[in-house]
Amino acid sequence: MALKSVPVVTVDGPSGSGKGTICKLLATRLGWHLLDSGALYRLVALASMRHQIAVDDEDSLTVLSAHLDVQFKTAAETDGVHVVLEGEDVTSTIRQEEVGKLASKVATYPGVRQALLERQRIFAALPGLIADGRDMGTVVFPDAPLKIYLVASAEERARRRFLQLQKRGADASFAKILQDIQARDAQDMNRSVAPLKPAADAVTIDSSELDIDAVMYEVEQLLRERELV
Numbered sequence: 001m002a003l004k005s006v007p008v009v010t011v012d013g014p015s016g017s018g019k020g021t022i023c024k025l026l027a028t029r030l031g032w033h034l035l036d037s038g039a040l041y042r043l044v045a046l047a048s049m050r051h052q053i054a055v056d057d058e059d060s061l062t063v064l065s066a067h068l069d070v071q072f073k074t075a076a077e078t079d080g081v082h083v084v085l086e087g088e089d090v091t092s093t094i095r096q097e098e099v100g101k102l103a104s105k106v107a108t109y110p111g112v113r114q115a116l117l118e119r120q121r122i123f124a125a126l127p128g129l130i131a132d133g134r135d136m137g138t139v140v141f142p143d144a145p146l147k148i149y150l151v152a153s154a155e156e157r158a159r160r161r162f163l164q165l166q167k168r169g170a171d172a173s174f175a176k177i178l179q180d181i182q183a184r185d186a187q188d189m190n191r192s193v194a195p196l197k198p199a200a201d202a203v204t205i206d207s208s209e210l211d212i213d214a215v216m217y218e219v220e221q222l223l224r225e226r227e228l229v
């Protein structure tokens, strides 16, 4: 009897384009698994801070990535997935801006990326996987039947982050957020290994002028066209 292959939908794109939002909604609607690959790079960054590993010590960062003690806990009684690093719940800590910036830096190292590759691939399980990241369609799941490249202008992404921070009551400067987004784009797009770029067979969706429902509508159309639902 032939084994049933696992359908994977990849969603790649720059920071703040809405990947996380769309992937969570899709995974919930379809009842599929969800891979937040950025969380893995953020975990390496956080663990390196805690173990005082220098940001330029690629060898130690590679060893750290290969032995990362992490659990993703989904419990019916909790709200979504909880990320546990070395026994401690770090779900909100890994979302901090400084952790994201360091994640983008450690993600430039080939050894770190290689160490995390298999950890990402094992998320592919029936009934299907929604994979959120920068290299899901190009490197991690090159055979995925649907690849989406979600973009939005840097100004619109900065506006969304600004609103998000304002809602949380955080002090935020639009100019600084825009500058950080542009710096992160440059680092993620220009690294030599697995840079952020659309896969040759990806469908690009520009969400600059689309709300979340409109993006979901386009994605669900694509799922139907590819007979994935």
Ligand SMILES: Nc1ncnc2c1ncn2[C@@H]1O[C@H](COP(=O)(O)OP(=O)(O)OP(=O)(O)O)[C@@H](O)[C@H]1O
Pocket: 013, 014, 015, 016, 017, 018, 019, 020, 021, 022, 038, 160, 161, 164, 207, 210, 211, 212, 215
């Ligand atoms: N189409 C949209 N229209 C308006 N706001 C949006 C849209 N998509 C996402 N947002 C909002 O933009 C913010 C960033 O979205 P999200 O965290 O999903 O982006 P992301 O691409 O996953 O970013 P990162 O890669 O940095 O984790 C959130 O506040 C989200 O609610």
Ligand SMILES: Nc1ccn([C@H]2C[C@H](O)[C@@H](COP(=O)(O)O)O2)c(=O)n1
Pocket: 015, 037, 038, 039, 041, 042, 100, 103, 104, 107, 132, 133, 134, 135, 136, 184, 188
């Ligand atoms: N597949 C991935 C996912 C993430 N990264 C790096 C680059 C990002 O700037 C950083 C944080 O990601 P986020 O949580 O903001 O999506 O991690 C990567 O290189 N490859």
